[in-house]
Amino acid sequence: MTGMPLLVAPRLLRRIPHLPAFFPEHRLLPAEVVPAGAAALVLDGLGPRRGLGVAGAVHAAEAPWRAPRFGSRHAPVALLAALSVEPCADPLALVLRQAGPAAVASRRRACRLMTLLREARIGGVPGLPDPGPGGLGLPAGEAVLVLDPCRAELAAAARAMLAVAQAEAGGREVLVAASPGASPGARPVLEGAQARFLPGRLAPWTLIDLAAVMHGLADEVELLALAAGIAVRSHRPAPWTGRMAEDVFAALAAATRCADPFRAAPWTLEQAIRQLADWRVAEAENRRIVACTGIEWFKLRRIRSALASNAGAPRILRRGADAIRLAQQAGGAVGVWAAVMPPSLPARCAAAGVPLVRLEDGFIRSAGLGVGLAPAASLVLDGRGIHYDASAESDLEHLLATASLDPALRARAGRLREALRARGITKYNLAGVAPDLRLPPGRRTILVPGQVEDDAAIRCGGARIRTNLDLLRAVRRENPDAVVLYKPHPDVEAGMRIGTVPVQEAAALADRVLSGVPIAGLYGQVEEVHTISSLSGFEALLRGLRVVTWGRPFYAGWGLTEDRDPPPRRGRRLDLDALVAAALILYPRYFDPVTNLPCPPEVVLERLAQATPARPGAAPVPPRLRALIARASRFLAAWWAAR
Numbered sequence: 001m002t003g004m005p006l007l008v009a010p011r012l013l014r015r016i017p018h019l020p021a022f023f024p025e026h027r028l029l030p031a032e033v034v035p036a037g038a039a040a041l042v043l044d045g046l047g048p049r050r051g052l053g054v055a056g057a058v059h060a061a062e063a064p065w066r067a068p069r070f071g072s073r074h075a076p077v078a079l080l081a082a083l084s085v086e087p088c089a090d091p092l093a094l095v096l097r098q099a100g101p102a103a104v105a106s107r108r109r110a111c112r113l114m115t116l117l118r119e120a121r122i123g124g125v126p127g128l129p130d131p132g133p134g135g136l137g138l139p140a141g142e143a144v145l146v147l148d149p150c151r152a153e154l155a156a157a158a159r160a161m162l163a164v165a166q167a168e169a170g171g172r173e174v175l176v177a178a179s180p181g182a183s184p185g186a187r188p189v190l191e192g193a194q195a196r197f198l199p200g201r202l203a204p205w206t207l208i209d210l211a212a213v214m215h216g217l218a219d220e221v222e223l224l225a226l227a228a229g230i231a232v233r234s235h236r237p238a239p240w241t242g243r244m245a246e247d248v249f250a251a252l253a254a255a256t257r258c259a260d261p262f263r264a265a266p267w268t269l270e271q272a273i274r275q276l277a278d279w280r281v282a283e284a285e286n287r288r289i290v291a292c293t294g295i296e297w298f299k300l301r302r303i304r305s306a307l308a309s310n311a312g313a314p315r316i317l318r319r320g321a322d323a324i325r326l327a328q329q330a331g332g333a334v335g336v337w338a339a340v341m342p343p344s345l346p347a348r349c350a351a352a353g354v355p356l357v358r359l360e361d362g363f364i365r366s367a368g369l370g371v372g373l374a375p376a377a378s379l380v381l382d383g384r385g386i387h388y389d390a391s392a393e394s395d396l397e398h399l400l401a402t403a404s405l406d407p408a409l410r411a412r413a414g415r416l417r418e419a420l421r422a423r424g425i426t427k428y429n430l431a432g433v434a435p436d437l438r439l440p441p442g443r444r445t446i447l448v449p450g451q452v453e454d455d456a457a458i459r460c461g462g463a464r465i466r467t468n469l470d471l472l473r474a475v476r477r478e479n480p481d482a483v484v485l486y487k488p489h490p491d492v493e494a495g496m497r498i499g500t501v502p503v504q505e506a507a508a509l510a511d512r513v514l515s516g517v518p519i520a521g522l523y524g525q526v527e528e529v530h531t532i533s534s535l536s537g538f539e540a541l542l543r544g545l546r547v548v549t550w551g552r553p554f555y556a557g558w559g560l561t562e563d564r565d566p567p568p569r570r571g572r573r574l575d576l577d578a579l580v581a582a583a584l585i586l587y588p589r590y591f592d593p594v595t596n597l598p599c600p601p602e603v604v605l606e607r608l609a610q611a612t613p614a615r616p617g618a619a620p621v622p623p624r625l626r627a628l629i630a631r632a633s634r635f636l637a638a639w640w641a642a643r
Helices: 010-015 091-098 104-120 132-136 152-167 204-210 220-227 245-254 269-288 297-306 320-330 345-352 395-402 407-423 468-478 503-509 520-525 535-542 576-586 601-610 623-641
Strands: 039-043 057-061 078-084 143-148 174-178 211-216 231-234 256-260 265-267 289-293 333-337 356-361 378-382 445-449 483-487 528-531 546-549 588-591
Touching (some): 078 091, 078 269, 091 245, 104 220, 104 245, 143 152, 143 204, 245 256, 289 320, 297 588, 320 333, 320 623, 333 345, 345 356, 395 576, 407 535, 445 520, 468 503, 483 503, 528 535, 535 546, 535 576
Parallel strands (some): 143 211, 211 231, 445 483, 445 528, 528 546
Antiparallel strands (some): 256 265, 356 378, 378 588
């Protein structure tokens, strides 16, 4: 099918905008006129209108590389595709029928792909609970597993299959599980049989981990079991019956086309599998959170979207008691915006046996201020604490203290760090150019970024210094001969948050006060940054500057900063790439502002580099009114969450 035009249903192109990237050597035409030699592209049964007179069709489907859904959002990254002149309901079967013997190199690649699948736990129907044998209280790899098709027309075949499995069990326990591919709500056809049933529909890899032998009626889970080296008994003819697993997956790999949903460019299957693995983790984390509280009104839509899963979006409830009750009933977790979390909520959740997940913006946030309602491109989900509260261990601190980072991740962190520096990316990416400060030669230059004094990072950081004025005094006292530059926080400058330093006091302590200046252009003009707990200290570390902390930010205590108020518990010495890998890759979740799907941080950097930076105070609401609305919103969210 090399080079032929492919006719596509217009609604399919609307549903999958990156569809042309799967077929880069073809022209995809939603045209009414049929060019010579054209074929129809049929995906999931959806193709162009009939009667076009094409000679054949390219039949495509995601199976077995299905991407999970995040609410209504879904983007395939890998498609099986095969050309046929006959109608086809199962592209997977068509691919295996057309496949010839696999070459040695193809078999080697197939083995690597099978290993990737097992490690990533992807394949088959996504978005199902994956507790593993331990979560079910069962041993791994010992059971005879029977897949109930949950289809009435297959009831007789299923009963015969169960009888064979029981007869051949040889003393091993026989477990019956609903097929992951069964329709939601479909009734098992083996109910009442003398066998132990597993609860609900479970993820394919939990079933595979349980099994020593798997019995099925040509179920797709059998295909994944082959990849895991499990003995498979298909009691109906299956396309993979009688084939070596390496040959099966070599054929699938050869017929699979992959595309990057963010950049609309071709991908390798290995890249697609890695994205599916990341999405599997994100979808499972989202599905675990069934209720949220303490969410301010202007964040409601964003949180529903960010935490949507195959099960839909979590419910957002004003009263903390209602959120706890719902999570307890559903066996899930409660999410809360960390900065407005009432102090009593963790104890109440613990008493109810409900996990609590704190939510907060990530470290690369947006083109514009959060208080100006600029949409955020990153989010933190922390099940232990939160990164700015040094009084308790957070997931980030745990990562930094314990994680063993492989060379590939560290190399990726180094590339990400260089991209941040090259593109001048900071947390808010505000418009404007920093002036050439023309600083006096021969004197150390220190940048002191101001902070919002009622911010949770100051309130919970445990620092002795808690105001911008006290920070300026401490820096000047310790560095009487240095050039001290004070940059007020943009939220404070806009009149929306607390932290103003009186003009006369600032002029007496700082050589210059840099008002209305974006911070990115200042890092290249100074040698040091002194801060209480501002993220600017982390950004300065990325740029190779000396950083002195007067509070207890997440990046302090690892041997990379000079700490005037050292954090508790920390002490492991890290290099910069380890800090970047944990703080910018492993800890936050990123969202592509174009597709609204979870994405790698590199995609967000590209989007921010292309975006027009927002200006502080650009919203039509006056700054002081916005500040009043923001304070009222935070107060009400916290008040209701405490109820």
